[in-house]
Amino acid sequence: MKKYTIVGGGIIGASVAYHLQKYGADITVYDRDDAGKASRASAGIIAPWISQRRNKKWYRLAKTGAAYYPSFIEALERDTQLDTGYQQKGVLSLFRDNNVLQKGYKRISSKMEDAPEMQHVEIIERDKIRTYHPTFVEHFPAVYTHGGAQVNGAKLNSAIKESIIKNGGTWKNEDFQDDRVEGEIIYTTGAWGIEQGFKPTVSHQRAEVYHFEVESDFTTLHNPVVMALGPIYIVEMSPNQFAIGTTHEDTTSFSTMPSHENYKYLKSLAEEYFSGFKIRDIGMNVGLRPHTRDFLPFIGRVAENKFVINGMGSTGLTAGPIVGAEVARLLNNVETELDLSDYSYIN
Template sequence: MNKSNNILIIGGGIIGLSIAIELKLLGAKVTVINRDFQPIATNAAAGMLAPQAEAIPPGKMLDLCLKSRTLYPEWVQKIESISGLETGYWSCGILTPVYTLKDRQNYALPNLNYQWLNQVAIHQYQSGLSPEVIGGWFYSQDAQVDSPYLYKSIIAAAKELKIDIIQGSVKEIICKKGKIQTLKTSIGELEAEHYVLATGAWSQELLPIPVFPTKGQMLSLKIPSDVSTENLPLQQVLFGNQTYIVPRKDGRIIIGATCENIGFVDGNTAAGVQQLLGNAIRLYPGLRDYEILEFWWGFRPNTPDEMPILGESNYDNLTLATGHYRNGILLAPVTGMLIADLIWNNQSDPLLTAFNYSRFMEVGSKV
């Protein structure tokens, strides 16, 4: 495309802003339109960078996740240098304790660090685990980032780069002759020469894309006042059976998350909170005495195969970047770079092929 063209990104979550920053750094004129939603997936994320701990099977999805994890240290350094704000990136590793040998799922992937710890070793490595834990895998290359810190940093970076971020909701996409003509929004009509759809769980409101919300409830605890943040009881993420426990360097403990396919139903529930606390305390019993800080929820953009929809659409001037489900934070760097390269340099990475929308399309349908 002509490098003088302007680009309008629909959606100001972590994915939309990551793409905007990469395009701006390439020289594009970029505008982001964002409706100020609290329950976006970014807010529902614990920030785990965990392709190994989540046991993603070998294939294109794992390849994409591993590539993004590799990009993360340099990417957050770039974001922090532009914004002047920390992202909370911590290469702490992730421990996956199990209660039975049937839970001992792992993919023996070459060139990746992982280690099985037996019952004696895992309790020596991490004190305070439940006596039910009989072992676990340790993935030293998995990591975490503090999602709220990252989001604040990436917004500040976008503003520092003079990316125009406007508040408003897109009501309708007007198409004609295979192209997007204009957007009808709450603040009037908007036009650009190229568009990116990065609206996460709300994508189907604008186009017939198979993206649906999966609600996630979460909560946070605080370590006891007599415990120093210099000597945290947890030094890595615990990714257990139906729970994860994510320690932050400031003493917060993030616990998540439910997976509820109930549509856009707001709020925390007694059952959801009970599930979170019950599973977390079973894994790490000492949490029962920790102070509760807050509860929240968000909506992850899920797809039928739980993989994102990335790349070209049936419209010449519309690129798709949605459906990241539980991996939006992890996939932000690689999505931003691959989509920016596709739009600006017309370079389509072979990785994108597996994530094209056409895998869901019936003959004659159009998105």
């Protein structure tokens, strides 16, 4: 039986462990449970087709990740009987005016042929927005991508952990101190990857998200994700409760103390997009998003028996499950769907 030690129990590490178990591996996960885990603060938006990023390697990874989600979630929830918060509610991409709207529709809909999981793409005029999102301001037209989804990072992480333990894996909430262990060590330490000193160098950004409640005389539920102007996103967390983000701040600090300046900025945006409704504070979340060279994730071996996955940035939740599946295939000499050499750019 092959033995693997996974250092870092976020979405990436948990997903790698989960998929390696499918090949009969002996799994031990070490997770310090540091404050600032990116997956906990993330909005969990699964809709890579609407991104304007032009990096083809990134897009292949994210697109394949989105396509993998439904079958992955079905198997995981069946195994654990736990809710992951995964829902395909669609994504509304807002545009400032009709000229930009038409360009946006052409750009997004052109990806349909290669991504049938998008399901359908249509234009929504500004006076129809509240048909989809009842408390949202009617100032902007939108492109609606039906296959867009969201997932709750904390719930997903808990469900994967539950499956790992249920199926015989070991999960230790402690620091990994000794690398003289049998088998392969896989480091998925996110922003804390700088501690290992492997190449490529890991840096990180602070991302802050404001959570709030919209007070109205009716309850709204199953609202689509909104990709607003800025770029800003708005996601529904529970009935009449939403999160809006995000700010990006390059930093070397690991502080997760929210900034009052960012709180005021994000709250003002919430009041703008939900104009006419009273906004009640719930709180602020801070996540530390790891990045590597050119903002392209790194997936590869850095030394004998040492494998690193890092630099996912805001793509961690979208790509996490498929990365786990693909790395498990690679380590078991099974053909992968993606060419993982695209992401192993340090030899």
